Structures are given as structure tokens and as C-alpha cells.
Amino acid sequence: MCGIVGVVSSAPVNQLIYDALLLLQHRGQDAAGIVTQLGHKFFMHKAKGMVRDVFRTRNMRALPGNVGLGQVRYPTAGNAYSEEEAQPFYVNAPFGIVLVHNGNLTNAQALRAELFSTDHRHTNTESDSEVLLNVLAHELEKATRGVPLQVDDVFAAVRSVHRRIKGSYAVVALIAGHGLLAFRDPHGIRPLGLGRCNDGTVMVASESVALEGTGHVFERNIAPGEAVFIGLDGTVHAQQCADKASLTPCIFEFVYLARPDSELDGISVYQARLNLGETLAKRVISTVPPQEIDVVIPIPESSRPSATQLAHLLGIPYREGFVKNRYVGRTFIMPGQGVRKKSVRQKLNVIGSEFKGRNVLLVDDSIVRGTTSREIVQMARDAGARKVYLASAAPPVRYPNVYGIDMPTETELVAHGRTVEEVRAIIGCDALIYQDVEGMKKAIGSLNPQLDGFDASCFDGVYVTGDITAGDIARLNQGRVGATEEGDEDTSRLALPNAEAA
């Protein structure tokens, strides 16, 4: 998951892109970058770090022009520590293209070899996004019938790109002197929407919050497989470029990744989380009698809407028992298990009086590696809770994600190959209640009947692109550098208290 944005305007866009990236910061905290174009020249600044650290006034001044794009990165391929793999990526031919990508290519390795041997193109990093850019550049070169470039040639190039690349991709690319291209993979796994401002500015962005928060009116989602080309005068052209398209967005966007105030593919993320809380409440009742629960406490941040709705339905008081240090980022999307574990304690602190002598039901949106839950349960006990129950608004995360979420190996997932009782023992709570897969799909899918389904592969092991083998998963994982930290002892998954250790 990353956040991407592109803008065509009649006024300078540097501040606008910066503001949009700030609104997308939750999608990637590792690196940030912006490219603008003035005349036929690109101006780029990218570096590791959060948006407000990467861009100083002098960097902003050096980004002139009325068209541009930007990205916040959460690495899922290549090298998490390399500055070179921060986006945007640039190639000089044809025309000069810069590109930002949210997603993960599952055939990047084969494509890299093909780019070298057949297309005679050089890639200089381990990033799948650089591969994507070079495939696009090669196909654009082939499709171009003259200068200036025709819109139909751009769409022909995207058609060829769809045939060659596999996996998930929401992309924004700027073709020097011509305009801004945006497209989405044929399954619509990663989100991308378009909005306009009344001064004529056109913006595409990963989430509607980035459009609305910068004064744009959300107009529509880019359809799966569709390409949109925005000329430098703001004219929008669109064409379906996939042979076969279906709308099966990543369900984890609704569970955790996106901001609750965003609407993705016609579904309010906030409403999706309320609905999850509602179905979870029914499952809680069948496991722990509500009269045995004194208080419902959310694990900030993402679980709040589900926890409120759950408490409301059970008729149990909802209280804030953990205070979040807002200056610590999201722990799940940090590279390295050691950093994640330390951050949970730094990030969340208890309000002791909410726990002392009480039976508490803690609610989280999801349990992935179990890092957060185990720490939190212990903190609740240390604060004097009598019984600590834990409910997860998502089902057990049991399978690796290959589409741009950093859960590449099953071995790090606390629930992989384990029963709920085993996970409960590891986390150390008195009862563990999970959402079930069908309940989750229904709770969210009922909000837009036009959806063809979801990619819920990390929960049910079914990959919507239909072409993922165990070998692919192993290869994708091998290709990554920096997912675990050097000197990080705690990279293996959490173990059962006794059985597995023995």
C-alpha cells in the first residue's frame, strides 16, 4: 500500500501535491517524492521519511509548474532502505516519463529479465515499480505513430501493459509535454479516484480524502482496467483498456489501510467498519455473555468505528482505555518486527482507572502478527483488569498478501495454520473472538452491490488474479530487502507459550 496523486492545473501544483500527500500519509511512511513539470522539464525531489521531513521550503521552491505527481511509499518489493527506490521513477525515452505506483507486481522478476533480453532496457533497482515504468515506456514507444503523441496511442500502450504485467497496480504517470496518465489493474485491487476543483484543476488520488481535503469534488473512481489521460489543458479522455475487467478491490483497505473518512469504490470506509462492528457483536454474544463484560475498549486508531458500534449493540459502555501518542506512526506498516514491537509501547499508554477490577473487551480491527494484541493484553492485565477478552473486526489473517500489503510470508502471521484457541493462548487473553470471512464480506459488500467480490486473499487464501503459486510467494519474499531489520532478533512469528517451544 502506498499513496499516489497526480494533478493538472492552470496554477502551480507543488503545494497541492504536498497537501494531498499529507492526507495520504497513513498509506506510506517510509519515503515520499514529488515531480512537477515546467515546459518539457521535470523537477523531482524524493527521499526517505515522512512528507513533512522530506520536503523543506527550498525543495518546494524547486518544484515549479502546473502539472505533477507524488507518492508516499510503504515498501512491499525491492529494498525498503534504498533512497533510490523512493518514487517517482523516471525514464528519459520515449518523451520522458515519470511514474508512481501503488501495488505489487507478481511477475516483476520475469519481466525484469524480459526487459533486459528482449526490450533491451536497463533497470537499476530491485523495485517492481521501476519494472512497471519500463514496460510502460517500451509499450508506449511501440504504440507511438508520431509526434505529438496521440491519446489513442497512449491507450494502446496501456492495453499492452495490462497483457504483460500481473498483480496489483494503481498508477499515475506523467508524459513530458503531453499529459497525465492514470490506470488501474483489471481487478481494481488498489483504489484510484478522480476529482475536480471549480478552477478547472483535475486531480487523481488513491483515496477520496486527498481530493476533498484539497478542495476538490470527488467525481468518480477509475474503473478496473480503465485508463484516463488528462491533457495539459485539463481535458479528460478515458478508455477501458483491459480485455476482461472485474471490480474486486482489496478488502483490507476497508478493514485497516484507508482512512475512515474516505469512500472507495462506492463504499464509505467508516460505514464498512461500523458494519463490521455489528456482525462482530453477534459473534461476541455467542462466546462471552454480555453481562460478563464491564466495558468495551478500542485499540486505537483503526478499530474505533467497529468498537463503538459493537458496544452500542451489546449495550455495554464504550470507554477510551488507551491513549495514542499521535507522533508515533502506524506500527503495522513499519519495516522490521523489532521496531513494531517497541512502537506499540511507545504509541499506546493505558488509562489505569478504565481497567482496574474490570472485565474488559478490547476491540481491534485486525490481528496480523499479533504484536499489538499481545502487548496490549499484557498492558491491560498490568493495569489491573480482571478478565481481558479480545475481539477482532476482521477474520484471522492466515495467508500471505502479494498485492501490496507487507505480509509476504505465512510464517510471520500469528494465525497461520493455528486454531483460534492456539492464537488465544499466544496472545494471552481470556477469550478471543474473530469475525468470520463470509460475515466480513457481507458486512462490506452489502454497501455496494455492483462489486464483483473482494480480494480477501490474506483471509481465505484465494488470489483474485488466479495465478499465484507457492513458488511466486517465495520468490516475492526473496526479492525483498529490509522487511526485517539487521540485528532484529524478533523476526520469527510469535510462538505458542509451551507446545511449539517444546
Ligand SMILES: O=P(O)(O)OC[C@H]1O[C@H](OP(=O)(O)OP(=O)(O)O)[C@H](O)[C@@H]1O
Ligand atoms: O497484529 P499486528 O501485527 O500487531 O498488526 C495489527 C495491528 O496493526 C494495526 O495498527 P497500527 O498501529 O498500524 O495503526 P492504527 O493506529 O491505524 O490502528 C492494526 O490496526 C492492528 O492494531
Ligand SMILES: NC(=O)CC[C@H](N)C(=O)O
Ligand atoms: N505498497 C506499495 O504500493 C508499494 C509499491 C511498490 N511495490 C514498492 O515497494 O515501492
Ligand SMILES: [Mg+2]
Ligand atoms: Mg491498530
